[in-house]
Amino acid sequence: MSDTRLDTIGTDSPTRITLRIHPRDNVAVALTDLPAGRRVVIDDRDIALADNVRHKHKFTLQALSPGDIVTMYGVTVGKATQAIPAGGVISVDNVAHATESDDVQPGSRSWTPPEVTRFQGTTFDGFHRPDGSVGTANVWLVIPLVFCENRNIEVLRQCVADALGDDPYRDYKRMARQMLDGMLDASFGDPFESQAPTRFPNVDGVRFLTHTLGCGGTDDDAEALCQLLAGYICHPNVAGATVLSLGCQKAQIQMLKAAVAQRDPQQLRTVDYFDQQSSPSEEALIRNALQSIFDGLAAADRIQRQPAPLAELTLGVECGGSDGFSGISANPLVGGVVDRLVALGGSGILAEFPELCGVEHELVARCTDANVAGRFRDLMQAYQRHAAAVGADFSMNPSPGNIRDGLITDAMKSAGAAKKGGDGPVVDVLDYTEPHRRAGLSLLCTPGNDVESTTALAGSGANLILFTTGLGTPTGNPVTPVLKIASNSELATRMRDIIDFDAGPIVRGERSIDELAEELLTLCIEVASGRHHSHAQRLSQHDFIPWKRGVSL
Helix, strand or coil: CCCEECCEECCCCCEECEEECCCCCCEEEECCCECCCCEEEECCEEEECCCCECCCCEEECCCECCCCEEEECCEEEEEECCCECCCCECCCCCEECCCCCCCCCCCCCCCCCCCCHHHCCCEEEEEECCCCCEECCCEEEEEECCHHHHHHHHHHHHHHHHHHCCCCCHHHHHHHHHHHCCCCCCCCCCCCCCCCCCCCCCCCEEEECCCCCCCCCCHHHHHHHHHHHHHHHCCCCEEEEEEEECCCCCCCHHHHHHHHHHHCCCCCCEEEEEEHHHCCCHHHHHHHHHHHHHHHHHHHCCCCCEEEEHHHCEEEEEECCCCCCCCCCHHHHHHHHHHHHHHCCCEEEECCHHHHCCCHHHHHHHECCHHHHHHHHHHHHHHHHHHHHCCCCHHHCCCHHHHHCCCCCHHHHHHHHHHHHCCCCEEEEECCCCCCCCCEEEEECCCCCHHHHHHHHHHCCCCEEEEEECCCCCCCCCCCCEEEEECCHHHHHHCCCCCCEECHHHHHCCCCHHHHHHHHHHHHHHHHCCCCCCHHHHCCCCCCCCCCCCCCC
């Protein structure tokens, strides 16, 4: 990323107030609120702002006529729909989504790996599985094959939490009782500063999944659900699973067993299946499921963390609640971590296909061969056709919050979002629920929906997830630790109970992406080793939403 100091406030300690990201850009970013008439100097060009420009928003460096291309990050991010004067703010009223052609040759983009000498030979302490994979956590899963079993999953959750003294909400419950009794002490403090003792010190807990699928949909949706659940059951962070089935649903036990067998042909993972319609009573179902869970915990507890090379890490990367700084600070910072991990033999997974619209040509040029590029094009086009069939379009992706904070078009959002994948070669392209196969950077077809995408990243094998945000989001995952990276320091301070890392110093020009990438990779190693828990882990933020591609029937 090329950034040039464009204008400053004050004389004793200059502070950057505008940023032109790439030399080809014809817009710049306001790093603070700027009034109309303010003069800024950008590359020896003196520009008087024609409008008030809010921080994170963009203004033009030259006059634009209707149809003129808007360039940011060095790529097309939109086109003017009406005349915009030099120094004019761009908005949904004067700029529309537009992209470049992806008519480029795969492998035409060269890459120089970053310097990683500091991390050569570094290990993390992980859980080594019989299939050779290494987990960053050690959990037992409890899964329903169909939504009809969600109530029984909740019964099991409460029973296990009570038996183990491991209710993640116990302190909040105590706080509520005190409030009701009028006894709340203003110095209640951090409700998570004390943790209940555990009977299974080598286990990170039991994760209870619920969902709304499994019946009443298409055969493809039932198969996709089973493939996703199989990805979780066979995940490196999972010791085994207890599965509840009603019996008559479309997503049958045999479908899930077949999906698990594809990933675990030697049957190395323990999975217990229970069918309610075949059980003599609900009590028998619950009793048998509880026995499976407690037996599974005892077995999982016999596994201890052992050193593993960083090549065993697979980073899923995600953004949500993005703002106008996300593509400048947090996203390229995460991309720097991915590049370093790939240089060390590890892997990254970049998802959210609607948020790659507009930068297809950049990603195609990074694909290692024509087959990889062709699969990317095919999946993108199929997704776009599916969206068009229901009257939608990728250009509709930016949310009101995105737009309010300066992400005007999907192409602009995408150009910044793609930065999370770094600059290295794209070695593979995965459709939804397909497992990660090759070391290096892979692309995974998922929606832009935060939880559907993080759910899919873990299902494809990410054993650590880096999640960037400019507005703040609590999203976590049941099996994979999620770290939140704030694009700006104001958010990192205001929502410090959910933010793990602050990328704000990059915006202010105080720290470089390279410096912070090494610090963030170090934090990743600590989390992967269980020596540090992310805020999503501490808050028991276990979000799980499968992607429903088909219609309800």
